[in-house]
Amino acid sequence: MASEANPTIDLQTLRSRLNQLNQMQLNSNRNQQNLALESVSPYFLHPRESLGTTLIAIELEHNNYQVWERAMWRALREKNKIMFINGLLRRPTQEDPLFDAWERCNTFVVSSINHSLSLNIAKSVLWINTVEELWRELKQRYCQGDMCKIAALEEEMFASKQGELSVTDYYTQLKTIWEELENFCPVPNCSRCIDMCTCELSIMRNYREESQVVRFLRGLSDQFATVRSQIMLMKPIPKLESVFASVLQQKNS
Template sequence: MAGQITTQNPIQDPGSPYFLHPNENPGVVLVSPILDGRNYHSWARAMTMALDTKNKVEFINGSLPKPPLHDPLSSLWSRCNNLVISWLNKSIDPSILPSILWMETAFEIWKDLRERYHQGDMFRISQLLREIYTVRQGNLSIDAY
């Protein structure tokens, strides 16, 4: 037996993206507050961390593409992808949800939301940076300011 490599079933391996813990279900809201369009950056960071702890971040970053239909992992992939989509849907404001509801992969949804809301926050960041750079302490020392 020494030196023999054993292959564990991916649905039984807690390190596999196909592993589902008994407590994982489609009705769970993974992050709070939900995405409302103005909080994309903080929502995306929180969602990425939540999915990473569940070994499901590969479904949103595109590093685990859908296997061909004849592949034995195809049905496992679909099940996990649909679970991640459910988590995303539960974490998005109902006014945004109809625009992504019919997308087939978590990666498509993630990419669409990023393209739509990532730039919107950049304007606010730019505005905040401008405000920071215009702050003056006048004649006061740094300690007094």
């Protein structure tokens, strides 16, 4: 009798374990599907967002890639969709519960980028279906001629003077040039220093910041000659934002 009971007990145990595994798989699928409903998830799409949504006011032409790329990157970051353009969020298999959510988000981002392109550029990338491929294609096409653009920006920077501009407008003009130059040739982020960077990259970054301060001061009108001389004699030279604030304070005093 005992020998006949064992197969029955084993079969019941097996059935129970199979049911547990099926339930675990079902719960896992539900959890993955819920990711698309969480606002912090890269799969989340607001109900009011559609394929016609325009994310930025800038339209990509053949000569403004850097400005367009920066604006679009910020917009996609705000939507938590950066992982679609850098390839970190790969397309799931069709059996994956998140496959449909990935497809919706990918289509939304592709459509949003296409709506920010000039008509000719949009036509040329019409058949590119993934965000990562579209982003890479646009970068390879239009982020070129860097050396010529850098040279032009540097010439513009060295020629910049306050002249009839307000201090704020002059500062903004230089900041725009510096941000474009930073986009072309950024100082790399340090991957060795833990808390505070003290290696050669930090020296390069400080040198660039000091150069910007000097350039800003040298382009100011003569009415700021006194504050310019005072700041130039400081060791170390203050941060650019502090220098700008000091100049504004002198102007308003």
